[in-house]
Amino acid sequence: FGDLSENAEYDEAKNEQGKLYSRIAELEEIIKHAVVVTGDSYAADEVSPGCRFIVKDLEEDEEEEYHFVGSQEADPMDGKISDESPFGKAMLGKKVGDVVEVEAPIGIVKYEIIKIEK
Structure with missing residues (x-):
C-alpha cells in the first residue's frame, strides 16, 4: 500500500498489536498473583x-x-x-x-x- 508513513492500515495494525501486548502483560500479572482456593x-x-x-x-x-x-x-x-x-x-x-x-x-x-x- 505504498509508503508506511502514509499507510493507515499499518498504523491501525500497530496500535492493535500494542493493545494486545498490553492485555497479555495484564493477564500474565493476574496469573502470577493468582491464589488457588481449596475446599x-x-x-x-x-x-x-x-x-x-x-x-x-x-x-x-x-x-x-x-x-x-x-x-x-x-x-x-x-x-x-x-x-x-x-x-x-x-x-x-x-x-x-x-x-x-x-x-x-x-x-x-x-x-x-x-x-x-x-
Missing part, C-alpha cells in the same frame, strides 16, 4: 469463594441469589460478587441464619443468609 480454606456451611447463596433483605423482604466469584469475574448486576466488594467482604465466612449488616451508600442494610450451596 479446606472454609467450612462447608460458610459463604466462601465458589459457592452460591441466597440472602433475604430484611427491610425489603426480598430474596436474592448470589454466586461468590473471583474479582476478575465479578458482575453485581448478574449476581456475581467477589470479596473485594463491601457486600462480599461482609458475607465471607458467614453461615445460614446469620444476619449480616452491609454498609451501603443509603446506609446500613441487613441481610439474613437463607441458603448456601457449594
